[in-house]
Amino acid sequence: MTEPLLSIRGVKASYGHVAALKGVDLDVSEGEIVTLIGANGAGKSTLMMTVFGKPRAHAGQIIYSGEDITRRPTHLIARMRIAQAPEGRRIFARMSVYENLQMGAAVNPDADFEQNLEHVLGLFPRLAQRLHQRGGTLSGGEQQMLAIARALMGKPRLLLLDEPSLGLAPLIAQQIFDIIHELNARDRLTVFLVEQNAYHALKLAHRGYVMVNGLITMAGSGRDLLERPEVKAAYLEGGRH
Amino acid sequence: MEVFVQQLINGLTLGSIYGLIAIGYTMVFGIIGMVNFAHGDVFMVSTFIALVTLLIVTTWIGISSVVIALFIVLVVAMTLTSLVNWAIERLAYRPLRGSFRLAPLISAIGMSIFLSNFVQVAQGPRNKSVPPLVQGEFILMDGGVYQVTLSYKQLIVWAVTAILLAAFWYVVSRTALGRSQRACEQDQKMAALLGVDVDRTISITFVMGAALAAVAGTMYLMYYGVVNFNDGFVPGVKAFTAAVLGGIGSLPGAVIGGLLIGLIETMWSAYFSIDYKDVAAFAILAVTLIFLPQGILGRPDVEKV
Ligand SMILES: Nc1ncnc2c1ncn2[C@@H]1O[C@H](COP(=O)(O)OP(=O)(O)OP(=O)(O)O)[C@@H](O)[C@H]1O
Ligand SMILES: [Mg+2]
Numbered sequence: 001m002t003e004p005l006l007s008i009r010g011v012k013a014s015y016g017h018v019a020a021l022k023g024v025d026l027d028v029s030e031g032e033i034v035t036l037i038g039a040n041g042a043g044k045s046t047l048m049m050t051v052f053g054k055p056r057a058h059a060g061q062i063i064y065s066g067e068d069i070t071r072r073p074t075h076l077i078a079r080m081r082i083a084q085a086p087e088g089r090r091i092f093a094r095m096s097v098y099e100n101l102q103m104g105a106a107v108n109p110d111a112d113f114e115q116n117l118e119h120v121l122g123l124f125p126r127l128a129q130r131l132h133q134r135g136g137t138l139s140g141g142e143q144q145m146l147a148i149a150r151a152l153m154g155k156p157r158l159l160l161l162d163e164p165s166l167g168l169a170p171l172i173a174q175q176i177f178d179i180i181h182e183l184n185a186r187d188r189l190t191v192f193l194v195e196q197n198a199y200h201a202l203k204l205a206h207r208g209y210v211m212v213n214g215l216i217t218m219a220g221s222g223r224d225l226l227e228r229p230e231v232k233a234a235y236l237e238g239g240r241h
Numbered sequence: 242m243e244v245f246v247q248q249l250i251n252g253l254t255l256g257s258i259y260g261l262i263a264i265g266y267t268m269v270f271g272i273i274g275m276v277n278f279a280h281g282d283v284f285m286v287s288t289f290i291a292l293v294t295l296l297i298v299t300t301w302i303g304i305s306s307v308v309i310a311l312f313i314v315l316v317v318a319m320t321l322t323s324l325v326n327w328a329i330e331r332l333a334y335r336p337l338r339g340s341f342r343l344a345p346l347i348s349a350i351g352m353s354i355f356l357s358n359f360v361q362v363a364q365g366p367r368n369k370s371v372p373p374l375v376q377g378e379f380i381l382m383d384g385g386v387y388q389v390t391l392s393y394k395q396l397i398v399w400a401v402t403a404i405l406l407a408a409f410w411y412v413v414s415r416t417a418l419g420r421s422q423r424a425c426e427q428d429q430k431m432a433a434l435l436g437v438d439v440d441r442t443i444s445i446t447f448v449m450g451a452a453l454a455a456v457a458g459t460m461y462l463m464y465y466g467v468v469n470f471n472d473g474f475v476p477g478v479k480a481f482t483a484a485v486l487g488g489i490g491s492l493p494g495a496v497i498g499g500l501l502i503g504l505i506e507t508m509w510s511a512y513f514s515i516d517y518k519d520v521a522a523f524a525i526l527a528v529t530l531i532f533l534p535q536g537i538l539g540r541p542d543v544e545k546v
Binding site: 154 | 417424428430431435436437438
């Protein structure tokens with residue numbers, strides 16, 4: 001087996017004295033969709049941010065594309081073509097949609113802006129009609145689209161998505177999952193996904209992990225995890241989806 | 242009527258200088274949420290850099306063309322003042338980032354005291370003056386007793402301010418650098434996730450603020466012809482007032498606030514008591530903070546999260 005694109009080994013991280021990650025092991029291989037599920041406060045968002053060094057891992061190692069990035073400054077990690085659509089969307093409210101996309105493109109000066117823009121607006125046509133609207137005035141769903149679109153503008157190799165379906169109408173959420181699938185299948189984009197919508201996210205994923213209280217407690221193929229009674233009971237509400 | 246028009250002209254000139262300084266306050270506040278108390282003294286330092294450069298250029302190198310001399314002074318003052326402010330940020334503020342909120346503020350007050358004392362020791366406590374560089378004026382209105390004039394000096398202040406503000410506005414609103422600055426101002430963490438070097442962007446912000454303060458300093462020297470180590474404080478507070486009045490964090494607000502403070506000060510001097518003109522500025526600061534804490538163009542905090 002070849003080296004995974006992202007390899008997280010025994011990572012611990014904390015906020016002050018509160019330990020949020022207590023020794024996490026997780027791999028994402030090139031071309032995969034990997035889903036991480038877990039209860040509120042389990043540490044999923046923390047793990048995604050720790051990949052970027054915010055907060056920094058105080059133990060363990062994070063290897064990306066063969067390089068140890070555990071102590072690398074955040075902006076340099078971002079320039080290695082890892083993009084994140086983080087929790088809370090964090091779009092720039094006082095910038096236009098277009099400027100937000102320009103910000104996303106800035107990590108990768110080699111990429112062709114016009115071509116990427118066309119590609120991304122093709123995925124999210126709603127944004128195309130709102131290019132000059134201020135980010136802060138978009139609807140929640142549109143902001144979510146913008147956050148993903150912005151992350152895609154830098155032509156990432158690895159895309160981290162923290163709850164991309166949060167607050168979206170079911171139909172739009174489904175569209176987002178379809179887009180993720182398409183990006184992965186067609187462009188071979190590697191995706192690491194955190195979701196509360198466990199059924200859809202695991203169905204979409206090649207592999208999945210379950211996090212409880214800062215530790216990975218289960219791992220397996222997406223389908224495999226969906227079948228497990230513990231997963232069904234805790235994350236699928238007895239099979240309702 | 243003549244008095245009014247004359248004071249309008251004088252007020253806009255003074256206001257241009259305040260506006261240029263105010264931008265430094267407002268930008269730094271916008272990006273790291275700190276009132277840079279030393280900024281007025283950075284302005285004062287720039288007036289001395291301009292003074293020394295002017296003497297070197299005119300007496301030692303012997304350049305006699307006023308335009309060329311002023312241009313050289315402006316460029317040198319902008320460069321050196323930027324360097325000074327860059328060093329201040331690196332030494333006095335950056336190490337304190339992430340510690341308790343008041344720490345950089347205290348450090349800034351210390352820096353302010355250091356700068357004015359340093360200049361006092363290095364240049365002496367007395368006023369330093371330069372011979373008038375630019376003389377001559379247009380007579381705009383002649384009311385017999387009272388003439389309304391627009392001096393060449395004033396025109397230069399207006400023109401230089403307008404050109405540099407336009408350049409500055411272009412950088413902030415249209416370039417990748419300006420976009421990174423605005424991104425850091427809104428969400429530093431997210432900016433870093435998008436590959437922006439936040440520390441470097443903050444440094445550049447200090448550099449830009451200092452460059453504009455140096456433009457103000459050069460104009461101040463040319464306009465008044467006299468500088469003093471103490472000249473950082475009062476213009477600094479007035480420019481800060483301008484930034485608050487315009488809405489701290491807002492760039493056009495800083496310019497509008499500067500012009501307003503300049504106008505209020507000159508009108509006050511003309512119609513009330515010149516002795517109380519500084520009191521007027523401070524009173525405006527207090528009143529603004531009480532009744533209009535957002536300032537004229539301050540951003541309303543209604544944004545979706
Ligand atoms: N900035 C912070 N300061 C202090 N504690 C924090 C901070 N951010 C997160 N935490 C704590 O760390 C733990 C993990 O939080 P995290 O946001 O990673 O959870 P999560 O799995 O993403 O949850 P959710 O599903 O609700 O988004 C929680 O107990 C949370 O309270
Ligand atoms: Mg989360």
